[in-house]
Amino acid sequence: MPMLRLAIVLHTFIGTSAAGAAVIAVLVMGYMGMMPILWAALAGFLVSIPLTWMVAKTIYDGS
Template sequence: MLRIALIFHLFIGTTLAGVAMVAALTMGYDTLQPVLLSALLGFLVSIPVTWYIAKAVYENT
């Protein structure tokens, strides 16, 4: 399951980090610190999301 979670995390982590960065830029936060913090927040949020998805996929196979 760890291998599946790592593969999913590659895609989910970058997607959520990118979405958070775009949201921060759309709201007008265009300096370095808010953009980096939003990317980090998106990456950290992706950890439990990835675990949940990998667990669901692993249990259904």
């Protein structure tokens, strides 16, 4: 349970950072519509879930 709480806290930061980076990448590529931006934000958020789990596991295990 403590690792889950750590993962939730980390996901607030990692998820927003990944979603923001994906949105910036889409805007730099020239897509200005709402749907590409929303899809990029969703993709960044979903990609951050396993990344968050790996970071939380590393921190929790002390490696």
